[in-house]
Amino acid sequence: AQQLGAAIKAESEVFDVAPIGPPDGSGGYTVRFQSSTAFFKKKQSLTARGVVFAGGVLGTVPLLLKLKQSSLPGLSDRVGYGIRTNNESLIAITTVDKDKDLSKGVAISSILHTDQYSHLEPVRYSAGSGFWRLLVLPMAHGGNTLSRLGKIAWDWLSRPLANLKVAFVDDWAKRTQTLLFMQTLDSTLRFQRGWLGGMRSRLDKGPAPSAFIPEAESLAKQYGKLINGKPTSLALEPLLGIPSTAHILGGAVMGKDASEGVIDKDNRVFGYQNMLVCDGSMISANPGVNPSLSITAISERAMGKVEGKGRALAGQG
Ligand SMILES: Cc1cc2nc3c(=O)[nH]c(=O)nc-3n(C[C@H](O)[C@H](O)[C@H](O)COP(=O)(O)OP(=O)(O)OC[C@H]3O[C@@H](n4cnc5c(N)ncnc54)[C@H](O)[C@@H]3O)c2cc1C
Incomplete structure (x- = not known):
């Protein structure tokens, strides 16, 4: 990605993604972020034509639940549903x-x-x-x-x-x-935002x-x-008596439409342009095995369908 011009902003936590202009994001997005490690957190922002959420279930799902109540109200009501473990x-x-x-x-x-x-x-x-x-x-x-x-x-x-x-x-x-x-x-769990912004x-x-x-x-x-x-x-x-999992999945899962899922079969977020979810939260079943290679493969497939440099990155010229 760096060879294709991407800049990596390490130790940065995204806390807001808001459309610029049209509410469907066709005019691009403002991404707001802050240091994830500094005590005094300076807020910064950048603009982007598209956004890929890849924060993992415990990063992407809380963020999407928050944004559904603020900058991205058009997200599917299914955000937070379909959380699974490998029953392990x-x-x-x-x-x-x-x-x-x-x-x-x-x-x-x-x-x-x-x-x-x-x-x-x-x-x-x-x-x-x-x-x-x-x-x-x-x-x-x-x-x-x-x-x-x-x-x-x-x-x-x-x-x-x-x-x-x-x-x-x-x-x-x-x-x-x-x-x-x-x-x-x-079996599935549902994540919701609690009163103080925490997760339940x-x-x-x-x-x-x-x-x-x-x-x-x-x-x-x-x-x-x-x-x-x-x-x-x-x-x-x-x-x-609380079970542990190393393989949490779901919360922004694939579906036929927004009544079934948060993203379509190509990882595109329903209701928004140039917005994808590419991490464990997209998985809509319990594979019963360690999931990281599936997450990688599905993400690579999704990026292969993004026009421009993403196709080159995914090895499709
Ligand atoms: C102890 C352990 C052992 C495991 N062993 C295996 C194994 O052997 N094989 C296997 O297939 N799987 C294994 N897994 C599972 C595997 O690690 C996960 O399924 C996989 O890493 C999930 O990938 P992801 O891309 O969804 O999220 P992650 O790999 O969690 O990546 C998400 C990244 O986004 C960052 N992030 C989160 N929120 C934000 C935000 N708001 N802004 C910016 N960045 C953010 C996080 O810091 C993190 O770096 C293991 C898991 C654990 C805990």
């Missing part, structure tokens, strides 16, 4: 055996299909990548917060040495096998995603035995 469970199993090094090799290179909806991916992190250890607690599924805290306390009391060894393991990534269990089973989520369709998937728990326990390790989950799961 992330479990990290830490071994106490110092002769095991689980960090070598490609991050994800195998998949175990456990039924027609579900599969498990063993995930590796490279040696030294240990930040996650601060975020996990021993795996405790089911029941309520009190019963899960009771399970964790009992585990610590009955196996204090093993728990201490796991908590203070020398290199978390070397001694940890992460298991990523995902399902194609579908509520269940829209289907069963609520759960932090506790029995098959994932059983596989983690079996794997734990194999590597002499202890399964741990992200702390919000045992503490509050």
Whole structure:
């Protein structure tokens, strides 16, 4: 993109996109942004003939929800709908055996299909990548917060040495096998703006995603035995029963028209000219697998349909 003249404005957060002249954006847009890192945020702006939203679900969807109430009222009422996860469970199993090094090799290179909806991916992190250890607690599924805290306390009391060894393991990534269990089973959430501009989520369709998937728990326990390790989950799961996802999708999804989606099949925003959404918020189904290559491929396809330099960028001359 830089070779074709694009300037990258790092550490800049867009907070407004407003049409210049005609309300459908055919006269271009004013894009307002500010530093995403500075304490005192100087507001800046630029003008553009077209805009591509690519802030990811947690960037694009809150921005579009805000702009629908201000500069872009013509956005579809479907903004915020169709938020999905891969219905997943992330479990990290830490071994106490110092002769095991689980960090070598490609991050994800195998998949175990456990039924027609579900599969498990063993995930590796490279040696030294240990930040996650601060975020996990021993795996405790089911029941309520009190019963899960009771399970964790009992585990610590009955196996204090093993728990201490796991908590203070020398290199978390070397001694940890992460298991990523995902399902194609579908349900959707809806994001809305709260009173103070924050985000709220509520269940829209289907069963609520759960932090506790029995098959994932059983596989983690079996794997734990194999590597002499202890399964741990992200702390919000045992503490509050809130499921975690690394694969949030949707919120500005494709549809036939504005009553069904926010963008058309070529990623163009309904109601506006020269405006696209090219990130995970465009995805309108639960693929049940890690989505970044699909996001990249669909974005590349959409950019290939933009006249001018975008076509060259997407390799279509
Ligand atoms: C721990 C972890 C592991 C993962 N592993 C895998 C994997 O192995 N394989 C896989 O396929 N997927 C994986 N994923 C998922 C994958 O990273 C995401 O699905 C993908 O990055 C989403 O792409 P995106 O373009 O929608 O958004 P992002 O990659 O999130 O990019 C959005 C960018 O926009 C910026 N932004 C947001 N708002 C604004 C704003 N207002 N103004 C300016 N900039 C803004 C953000 O800072 C960010 O840089 C993983 C995710 C996590 C969290």
